[in-house]
Amino acid sequence: MPVARFWRDIPSRYNLYGSRCGSCGKIYFPTRHICPECRRSSIGRMESYRLSGKGKVYSYSVVHEAPPQLAVLKPYVVAIVEMDEGVRVTGQLVDVDAEKIDIGMRVEAVLRKIGDEGPSGVIHYGFKFAPVPD
Amino acid sequence: MMMREVAVIGIGITKFGELWDYSFRQIGIQAGLEAVYDANLSGSEIDAMYVGNMSSGRFIDQHHVGALIADYSGMASNHIPSTRIEAAGASGSLALHQGVMAVASGTHDIVVVGGAEKMTDVSEEASNFILNSAADQQWESLMGATFASLHAMIACRYIREGYATREQIAQVAVKNHLHGSLNPKAQFQKPIRLETVLRASMVAEPLTMFDCSPISDGAAAVVLCPMEMAHEYTDKPIKVLGIGQASDTLALYQRDDICTFPATKVAAQKAYEMAGLEPRDIDVVEVNDDYTISELLALEDLGFYQRGEAGKAVEFGETEIGGSLPVNTSGGLKARGNPIGATGVAQIVEIVTQLRGDAERRQVKEAEIGMAHNVGGTGSTVAVTILGVA
Numbered sequence: 001m002p003v004a005r006f007w008r009d010i011p012s013r014y015n016l017y018g019s020r021c022g023s024c025g026k027i028y029f030p031t032r033h034i035c036p037e038c039r040r041s042s043i044g045r046m047e048s049y050r051l052s053g054k055g056k057v058y059s060y061s062v063v064h065e066a067p068p069q070l071a072v073l074k075p076y077v078v079a080i081v082e083m084d085e086g087v088r089v090t091g092q093l094v095d096v097d098a099e100k101i102d103i104g105m106r107v108e109a110v111l112r113k114i115g116d117e118g119p120s121g122v123i124h125y126g127f128k129f130a131p132v133p134d
Numbered sequence: 135m136m137m138r139e140v141a142v143i144g145i146g147i148t149k150f151g152e153l154w155d156y157s158f159r160q161i162g163i164q165a166g167l168e169a170v171y172d173a174n175l176s177g178s179e180i181d182a183m184y185v186g187n188m189s190s191g192r193f194i195d196q197h198h199v200g201a202l203i204a205d206y207s208g209m210a211s212n213h214i215p216s217t218r219i220e221a222a223g224a225s226g227s228l229a230l231h232q233g234v235m236a237v238a239s240g241t242h243d244i245v246v247v248g249g250a251e252k253m254t255d256v257s258e259e260a261s262n263f264i265l266n267s268a269a270d271q272q273w274e275s276l277m278g279a280t281f282a283s284l285h286a287m288i289a290c291r292y293i294r295e296g297y298a299t300r301e302q303i304a305q306v307a308v309k310n311h312l313h314g315s316l317n318p319k320a321q322f323q324k325p326i327r328l329e330t331v332l333r334a335s336m337v338a339e340p341l342t343m344f345d346c347s348p349i350s351d352g353a354a355a356v357v358l359c360p361m362e363m364a365h366e367y368t369d370k371p372i373k374v375l376g377i378g379q380a381s382d383t384l385a386l387y388q389r390d391d392i393c394t395f396p397a398t399k400v401a402a403q404k405a406y407e408m409a410g411l412e413p414r415d416i417d418v419v420e421v422n423d424d425y426t427i428s429e430l431l432a433l434e435d436l437g438f439y440q441r442g443e444a445g446k447a448v449e450f451g452e453t454e455i456g457g458s459l460p461v462n463t464s465g466g467l468k469a470r471g472n473p474i475g476a477t478g479v480a481q482i483v484e485i486v487t488q489l490r491g492d493a494e495r496r497q498v499k500e501a502e503i504g505m506a507h508n509v510g511g512t513g514s515t516v517a518v519t520i521l522g523v524a
């Protein structure tokens with residue numbers, strides 16, 4: 001992926017910055033400039049909001065067929081995680097035995113390599129999720 | 135505003151599958167010509183064309199396929215307007231709806247709507263990578279979600295909620311392959327067993343290779359005209375009774391509930407209202423089974439079954455030809471094949487074939503009203519069309 005396209009999203013990718021509507025208080029990830037609930041009255045009132053990074057698995061799948069740039073990870077786990085703030089996020093689940101994953105499992109965001117621009121190119125970092133002990 | 139009634143007067147479709155010896159322009163023209171001949175047109179009567187196509191730019195490095203198809207159909211010297219429409223898997227249906235609106239409004243009289251995709255010129259890996267771009271590239275695909283794994287997460291949650299068993303989901307593939315075995319244009323024409331689906335190589339758990347629609351080449355086309363002119367061209371015009379289109383969040387994770395596609399409900403409601411019909415009035419339906427799980431969501435969201443009932447209906451044979459609601463008599467995306475931009479138009483070809491009574495071994499008895507349901511992405515664009523015997 002082009003470096004500039006990645007660079008623009010770094011606050012969201014490294015630190016889970018999303019948006020909070022200054023009108024109704026609803027939280028979104030990633031950044032939105034218009035609240036779908038409030039529309040016009042939210043314009044100019046969307047605030048940057050950092051998610052805690054903690055949440056639970058809403059659904060998941062073990063991926064066996066992946067595009068070339070993710071092939072070395074196969075099989076890997078992708079999940080929709082429901083953050084404690086109520087908003088959901090898609091990411092990979094790491095440091096876990098696939099057999100032990102279940103809906104409702106507690107996880108937290110960890111910073112990992114998520115891709116690169118080839119052997120001598122830029123490495124992209126971003127969040128994945130790892131289980132947290134109860 | 136006074137709108138004209140619209141009829142389908144011609145249909146054409148290529149064989150679906152890995153058509154290595156045919157180019158994009160060849161399949162597009164083959165389907166188009168068949169539809170034009172079927173409508174008893176010479177070609178010079180055509181006022182406009184709409185072409186559904188998802189990603190010719192990435193599959194064959196060719197954009198601007200509206201002009202391309204018009205040109206190689208011999209229309210360049212007529213200078214007719216020709217427009218390409220893109221909405222991932224729903225491209226074909228949106229092209230159809232544009233054509234219907236153009237005729238209904240009185241802008242055009244004779245409109246050809248085509249859908250085409252040439253997917254096998256690139257490797258299977260590359261093809262899947264292109265398909266992933268129907269999801270949110272930045273916040274799903276880049277995070278490792280494949281298109282199959284998004285549907286696998288729907289299936290995972292759907293099973294957990296107790297709406298269907300894994301076996302009931304897999305039964306959708308068995309049923310659609312059975313129907314495909316009766317369709318000479320289908321990519322797969324051999325029945326399969328439930329064990330084959332369950333034991334096939336894993337794509338994204340719990341979905342195996344046999345839960346996923348294939349990569350396909352293919353094209354389909356229909357000819358539209360005002361109902362009042364239809365009998366000049368055909369003895370069996372099929373009327374467009376209702377159309378509906380709706381959108382939703384691009385990314386699946388942004389929905390409150392992933393076991394339903396709200397855009398399907400909204401698009402269906404619009405189509406039912408326009409037609410003055412209800413789910414129980416539909417005799418035959420083509421739904422968007424890009425994955426087996428998608429067919430169960432569709433049957434519930436279109437109002438045919440209560441939530442948690444579609445899996446049982448498939449298991450008990452209600453959705454087979456001969457059952458109370460035959461679903462995907464063509465074999466669906468699963469067995470007929472899924473050349474993305476062609477799929478929505480291919481569904482219309484199947485419904486028209488059924489309503490004309492020309493479906494031979496897969497004919498649904500006394501089919502008078504049919505529906506097509508076409509989805510782009512994970513329910514991000516949905517188009518529903520209701521057709522009836524005129």
Ligand SMILES: [Zn+2]
Binds near residue numbers: 025
């Ligand atoms: Zn708001």
